Amino acid sequence: MDYSRLMSAQIQDIKPSGIRKYFSLAEEMGDCISLGVGEPDFVTPWEIRRAGIESLDQGKTFYSANAGLKELRRQITLYLDRAFGLRYDPDTETVVTVGGSEAIDMAMRVLLNPGDEVLLPSPCFVCYEPIARMCGATVTTLVLKEENEFRLTAEELRAAITERTKLLVLPFPSNPTGAVMNRKDLESIAEVLKGTGIFVLSDEIYSELTYGDERHVSPAAISRDMWERTVTVNGFSKSFAMTGWRLGYVCAPAPVTEQIVKMHQFAIMCAPTTAQYAAIVALRDCEDMVSDMREEYDMRRRFIVDGFNRIGLHCFEPRGAFYVFPSIEATGLSSDDFCEQLIRKKRVAVIPGTAFGAGGEGHIRVSYSYSLKHIKEALRRIGEFMDEL
Amino acid sequence: MDKLLKLLCEDARLPVETLATMTGSTPEEVAAKIQKMESDGIILGYRAVVDWDKADREMVESYIDLKIAPKKDFGFDEFAELVSQMPEVKSCTLMSGGSDISLVVEGRSFKDIALFVGKRLATMESVISTSTRFVLKTYKKQGHQVSGKNTDDREMDF
Secondary structure, three states, X not given: OOHHHHOOHHHHHOOOOOOHHHHHHHHHHOOOEEOOOOOOOOOOOHHHHHHHHHHHHOOOOOOOOXXXXXXXXXXXXHHHHHHHOOOOOOOOOEEEEOHHHHHHHHHHHHHOOOOOEEEEEEOOOOOHXXXXXXXXXXXXXXXXXHHHOOOOOHHHHHHHOOXXXXXXXXXXXXXXXXXXXXXXXHHHHHHHHOOOOOEEEEEXXXXXXXXXXXXXXXXXXXXXXXXXXEEEEEEOOOOXXXXXXXXXXXXXXXHHHHHHHHHHHHHOOOOOHHHHHHHHHHHHHOHHHHHHHHHHHHHHHHHHHHHHHHHOOOOOOOOEOOEEOOEOHHHOOOHHHHHHHHHHHHOEEOEEHHHHOHHHOOEEEEEOOOOHHHHHHHXXXXXXXXXXX | OOHHHHHHHHOOOOOHHHHHXXXXXXXXXXXXXXXXXXXXXXXOOXXXXXXXXXXXXXXXXXXXXXXXXXXXXXXXXXXXXXXXXOOOEEEEXXXXXXXXXXXXXXXXXXXHHHHHHHHHHOOOOXXXXXXXXXXOOOOEXXXXXXXXXXXXXXXXXX
């Protein structure tokens, strides 16, 4: 059969993630150490795991409501209010999804018409662009600058808006840069959006992982106007080290969530019930564990930023997530070449900035969700690599 | 917990420079803080965590629970201070529950420990009873999994 002729042309046109190449290469080379993984190295806290197991022991193996367990939705809205001053109704404005990923997918499908334009900061996480394209939308990239600490400025946004602009994606704290948007940054973004028909998709999956005195600020908490135009996506993967449980949520004004629940019902039915019971305990009882993990990440963050700067790879100090995004411009190599040579010569796998869009050229993404010992060894090898260049 | 103390509890061999970087402080400040914690008796010492089964040395560990009859001018504290001086006693704690004083005692053999209990502990005037349990196998020691199985099961996603 001629599969390529028969299958969806639109899907086949979408390029696979550029990252697989490095993972295959790392596997091929053997004894590689990686700073490439994008998930916590912590195991889900014991209490949360226990709650999942207990729900199974009690035979709670049925579907939940499409939008998710009522008690979980209630805990989500209590948490969002407590943590970020976000107000959502658990019954009409909150949907529990299969990871933040599903929430992003559903939100984009619900918001976008063919021909709409999506504004996407670059570099950013890899899923937004393919999903937007599957909706028939076009994507305009807003290349973020290191001199602005990879934040989106009001000027950059204003210059990019056209009459077709429908959606602005705000993926902060950022994977891959670790950048955050503070209140002032968001207020000036809000000012630009006022009076437009532009939605905001705010992916806040790393919201619990910010460092320094300022906590994460949610775009929807900036003003009533922003609340009305924002779809807030969050989840349990990064904050509670629950990546494998696949649980996220989306909160938005009722007309939006109504459409999302409909799509979610047809595509998924409901998020895994076991994970939902576990997540109730996560939100209710585990805030201390989140702050312990945050403190641990913070210490590693300081260590790795210092390490890269010592090696001679300039690294701006990220304030969120668990990535650093050092510049490799001093080497004269492209991101791709740097990563390939580093794997081949020193058996260290990091991700080229370009895997996250053109805005990532000249940088590498390095995860510090690894033990200190592991990070130390990787830095030692990268130091050697630099000396031998 | 204090960040510095937390780091030292995980790995006391981290260089002062690393500790300073990780806690957002200077090496001088870290060194001074450590010295103060040492002189204040907050940090009592630094030891390697050893899996004796792998090391070339015979070692038996036991947990000994004691019931004590406190006497005038010789209560739990006085008793505990006294047994703490015995080199075989590696840790000594006052406990809630069925027994009063709990000891961790190390020796070269079961016999060594049995002799220590029979001759040194049981004969003490305040001791009403002893209960000795020997460690058969250690799975986790001071936060370290003895099997050394610390594999990273994460697959390459991002």
